[in-house]
Every structure is written in C-alpha cells, then in structure tokens.
Amino acid sequence: xxxxxxxxxxxxxxxxVMGHYPTxxxxxxxxxxxxxxLAMVVxxxxxxxxxxxxxxxxxxxxxxxxxxxxxxxxxxINILGGEQEDVVLTIAQRWENKLDGIEWFASPSGNPVLAxxxxxxxxxxxxxxxxxxxxxxxxxxxxxxxTNPVSPLIxxxxxxxxxxxxxxxxxxxxxxxxxxxAAHGARTRIEELANAIGCEVTVFTAVSxxxxxxxxxxxxxxxxxxxxxxxxxxxxxxxxxxxVFARSSDEQKRWIGxxxxxxxxxxxxxxxxxxxxxxxxxLIAFLPPxxxxxxxxxxxxxxxxxxxxxxxxxxRSIRESxxxxxxxxxxxxxxxxxxxxxxxxxxxxxxxxxxYSLTLRLAQLPPQASGATIRGWLRQARExxxxxxxxxxxxx
Numbered sequence: 001x002x003x004x005x006x007x008x009x010x011x012x013x014x015x016x017v018m019g020h021y022p023t024x025x026x027x028x029x030x031x032x033x034x035x036x037x038l039a040m041v042v043x044x045x046x047x048x049x050x051x052x053x054x055x056x057x058x059x060x061x062x063x064x065x066x067x068x069x070x071x072x073x074x075x076x077i078n079i080l081g082g083e084q085e086d087v088v089l090t091i092a093q094r095w096e097n098k099l100d101g102i103e104w105f106a107s108p109s110g111n112p113v114l115a116x117x118x119x120x121x122x123x124x125x126x127x128x129x130x131x132x133x134x135x136x137x138x139x140x141x142x143x144x145x146x147t148n149p150v151s152p153l154i155x156x157x158x159x160x161x162x163x164x165x166x167x168x169x170x171x172x173x174x175x176x177x178x179x180x181x182a183a184h185g186a187r188t189r190i191e192e193l194a195n196a197i198g199c200e201v202t203v204f205t206a207v208s209x210x211x212x213x214x215x216x217x218x219x220x221x222x223x224x225x226x227x228x229x230x231x232x233x234x235x236x237x238x239x240x241x242x243x244v245f246a247r248s249s250d251e252q253k254r255w256i257g258x259x260x261x262x263x264x265x266x267x268x269x270x271x272x273x274x275x276x277x278x279x280x281x282x283l284i285a286f287l288p289p290x291x292x293x294x295x296x297x298x299x300x301x302x303x304x305x306x307x308x309x310x311x312x313x314x315x316r317s318i319r320e321s322x323x324x325x326x327x328x329x330x331x332x333x334x335x336x337x338x339x340x341x342x343x344x345x346x347x348x349x350x351x352x353x354x355x356y357s358l359t360l361r362l363a364q365l366p367p368q369a370s371g372a373t374i375r376g377w378l379r380q381a382r383e384x385x386x387x388x389x390x391x392x393x394x395x396x
Contacts, residue, residue: 012209022154023043023044023045023046023154024043024045024079024080024152024153024154025041025042025043025045025080025088025152025153025154026041026042026043026045026057026077026078026079026080027039027040027041027042027077027078027080027087027088027091027114027117028040028042028057028059028069028075028076028077028078029075029076029078029099029104029111029112029113029114030068030069030072030074030075030076030111031072031110031111032068032071032072033071037098037099037112038065038068038069038072038098039065039091039098039099039112040059040063040065040066040069040091041088041091041092042057042058042059044057044058044134045057045077045079048138052140053140053141054126054138054139054140054141055077055121055123055138055139055141056136056137056138056139057077057137057139058131058134058135058136058137059134059135059137060133060134060135061133061134061135062133066135066137069125070125070128072125073109073124074109074110074111074122074123074124074142075111075122075123075124075125075139076107076109076111076112076113076120076121076122076123077120077121077123077139078112078113078114078117078119078120079117079118079119079120079121079152080114080117080118080152080153081116081117081118081148081150081151081152081153082150082151082152082153082154083116083150084114084116084117084153085153087102087114088153089180090102092180092181093180093181093184093215094184095181095184095185099112099114102114102115103115103116107120107122107143108122108142108143109122109142109143113147116148117147117148118146118147118148118149118150118152119144119145119146119147119148120144120145120147121139121141121143121144122141122142122143122144123139123140123141123142124139124140124142125137125138125139125140126138126139126140179203179205179215179351179357179358180205180215180216182358182388182389183203183205183215183216183358183388184215184216185387186384186387186388187216187218189383189384189387190203190216190218190384191218193218193362193380193381193384194218194219194220194223195220195221196380197220197362197365197366197377197380198220198222198223198365198366199219199220199223199362199363199364199365199366200217200218200219200220200223200225200227200228200362200363200364201217201218201219201360201361201362201384202214202216202217202218202228202229202360202361202363203215203216203217203349203358203359203360203361203388204233204358204359204361205357205358205359206235206240206243206357206358206359207232209235209247209251209254209255210234210235211232211233211234211235212232212233212234212235212239212240212243212359213231213232213233214229214230214231214232215358219364223364224364227295227299227363227364228299228363228364229295229298229299229302230299230302230303230305230306231306232302232305232306233302233305233306234258234302234305234315234318234319234322235255235258236255236258236259236318236319236322236323237255237256237258237259237262237267237270237322237323238270238273238285238322238325238327238329239298239322240255241270241273241274241277241283241346242277242283242346242347242348242356242359242361243348243356243357243359244274245273245274245275245277245278245348245356246278246348246355246356252271252274256270256271258319258323259319259323260316260319260320261320262323266323269329269330269331270329272330272331273329273331276331277346277348281347281348281382282345282346282347282378282381282382283344283345283346283347284332284334284342284344284345284346284374285327285328285329285342285343285344285346286327286328286332286340286341286342286343287327287328287341287342287343287367288326288327288328289341294325294326294327294343295325295327295343295363297321297322297324297325298321298322298325298327300321301317301318301321301322302318302322304317304318305318327343327344328343334371334374334375335371336370336371336372336375337370337371337372338370338371339368339369339370339371340368340369340370340371340374341367341368341369342365342369342374343363343365344361344362344363344365345361345362345363345365345374345377345378345381346359346360346361346362347359347360347361347378347381347382347385348360349385349388349389350389351389358388360381360384360385360388362377362381365377
C-alpha cells in the first residue's frame with residue numbers, strides 16, 4: 001500500500017521527538033559469497049516476535065553494505081556494550097575491511113561476533129519491507145547467546161550510555177553516518193589540502209542544534225594535532241556559525257542567546273558573520289597581535305565539554321570561556337597586497353537534502369600570509385568542499 005505524505009512538520013522536529021525514545025546500537029555482520037566479512041552499524045534494532053522468533057533492523061536503502069548482505073546465507077546481530085563506542089566509530093568510518101584490527105570470533109553460522117559484545121543473534125533474512133528511505137528487515141533467529149552481560153550502548157536524547165551525557169554516538173543514525181562516510185571518502189583530498197598549505201584541516205558535523213563533532217582531522221608535518229579543538233564542541237558563538245547561518249531566525253537568536261552577558265556589539269559581530277557566510281560561502285577569523293595562543297581558552301573549554309556529565313554551572317562556564325575568545329571575528333575583506341595572521345578559515349558544506357550539516361575548518365595556518373595567498377587557500381578549500389558534497393550521496 002502506498003503511503004501518502006501529508007505531514008506538515010519539519011524533519012528536525014521528527015528527529016527530536018523520536019530521539020526521546022531509546023534504541024540500542026548493534027553491528028550486523030555477515031559473509032558474502034566469496035567469504036569476505038561484511039559489517040554495518042545499525043541504530044534501529046528491535047525484537048519482533050517470539051513465535052516464530054523474529055527480530056528486525058532498518059538499514060537505509062542507499063547502504064551498499066546491506067545490498068551485499070541480501071545475498072548472504074545468514075547474518076549475525078551483535079548487541080553492543082556501553083564501552084564499545086570506539087569499535088562502532090571504527091566500523092562506521094570504513095568503506096571496506098571494516099573489522100580489520102577488531103577482535104572477533106565466529107558464531108555457529110560462521111559470522112563475526114565482536115569481542116565484548118553483550119550478546120549475538122544468528123539469523124536469516126525472513127522478509128524485507130519497503131519503508132520510505134529505509135528497509136525494514138525481518139530476520140528469523142536461528143541461534144543466540146549472551147556473552148557479556150553489561151549495560152548496552154544506547155541512543156537517547158542526544159546521550160550515549162546514560163541519560164545525562166552527550167556524544168557523537170547519540171546521533172549515529174542516518175543523519176550522522178553519511179557525514180562520516182563523506183569525510184572519509186574525501187580523506188585523501190583533505191590530507192592533501194593540509195599538506196599543501198601546512199595547516200590543520202578538520203571536518204565537523206552538526207550532531208544537533210547544540211553540538212558539533214569531529215568526523216575527520218588531518219595535519220601537515222610540523223603542525224601539532226593537539227593544537228586543535230576537541231572531538232565534541234558546543235555550538236556557542238563563534239562556534240556553529242557555518243551551520244546556524246542557514247537555519248531559521250529563531251534558531252539563530254537561540255544561538256546568539258548562548259552568549260550570556262555579551263555586549264550588543266559582540267552579538268552584532270556574530271550576526272554579521274551569518275550574513276557574510278550566506279553571501280560568500282566562507283568565514284575568516286584573524287589572530288590578535290602579541291597573543292601567544294589565542295585559541296587556548298576555547299580549546300580548554302571544548303576539552304572540558306567533551307568529558308560529558310556536566311552540571312549547569314559547568315556548562316555556563318564553558319560557554320563563557322568560548323565567548324571570551326580574543327580571536328578577531330569581525331568581518332573583513334582581505335587585500336591581495338596586505339598580510340594577515342589568519343586564525344581559521346571555515347566553509348559550510350551542503351548535503352543532498354540542501355542542509356549545511358558539515359563544516360570544513362582550516363586552522364593553525366602559516367603566519368603573515370598575503371591576501372592573494374589566502375584567496376589561493378580558499379580556492380583549494382572549495383575544491384575539497386565539492387568533493388565532500390559529492391561523497392555524501394552514497395553510503396557504504
């Protein structure tokens with residue numbers, strides 16, 4: 001039966017409401033006809049029936065891994081433990097050889113069971129049902145066991161492993177996985193850009209309207225990797241302008257509102273940046289003179305944020321630290337013959353749905369660069385943006 005789309009709400013509202021219901025994280029594994037190992041991260045797994053014993057998971061239709069799994073004689077569903085976030089990220093970020101370096105043993109059907117998984121479920125595909133941009137895959141259970149009775153990895157309200165923390169895994173769904181795949185599909189181009197300029201190049205994705213997360217970072221020889229921001233950063237001005245500029249005016253006001261106590265002049269600077277990136281497709285920030293490390297306080301604040309389990313007072317302190325950045329964020333047009341100390345270059349990246357959920361950030365750039373040199377950096381960065389946008393159209 002065809003489904004007629006009559007909903008009048010935004011996709012973001014749907015995601016927010018559904019995010020208030022917890023789901024478990026699993027890795028589905030199998031072997032193709034040549035015996036090669038397949039693995040896929042799934043955040044939509046459920047028990048369906050006891051008689052007969054059925055379970056289900058829901059991969060995206062664009063998943064190339066699942067297209068291969070359709071030809072497998074059997075599949076194994078690994079229920080993951082709360083400490084296996086790194087394993088999931090590793091698998092999600094790879095296009096092939098996804099279990100290389102990851103410890104596993106064979107299930108009775110010969111499919112991989114990841115070490116330290118809570119449980120495994122051997123199964124065969126019973127039926128597939130078309131459901132919008134996903135498949136509902138019903139699997140008949142043939143064997144199963146609990147191997148590590150610990151707390152499972154869950155998605156719930158933007159949190160991983162508990163009801164109070166936030167992490168990238170909280171949004172490891174059809175919104176985040178394509179971002180990871182896109183970044184790693186363009187890894188070579190990103191590394192080439194970092195080496196060509198002699199800087200740090202990072203790809204961030206919007207986890208929600210409140211947080212961004214690193215999905216890939218590359219540094220040239222001689223550039224300190226620890227000089228960058230943390231893996232997770234809160235969207236507090238100036239962070240997040242490359243995402244917020246394309247959102248509603250209400251979201252932009254909410255973003256600016258996180259700068260509590262900031263002067264109208266400071267708020268005006270960040271609002272002007274939103275107009276600038278909307279018109280020009282990039283943002284530039286400048287280092288103040290005679291400042292040893294202008295990003296030190298911001299970097300420290302993002303590190304504290306990344307530890308999670310924050311009290312409201314700690315969150316306020318982190319926001320204030322980020323807002324106090326001495327970096328010059330005022331909109332300026334560079335002149336070819338002048339020289340500048342650039343703190344960062346930021347470019348938004350459009351996804352197939354038209355949203356700007358990815359951000360390309362260049363930092364730790366060579367000092368005293370001419371305006372002409374900076375324009376050259378922008379041309380190179382825009383080529384990488386084009387590669388990222390091309391790579392978002394497929395899912396491994």
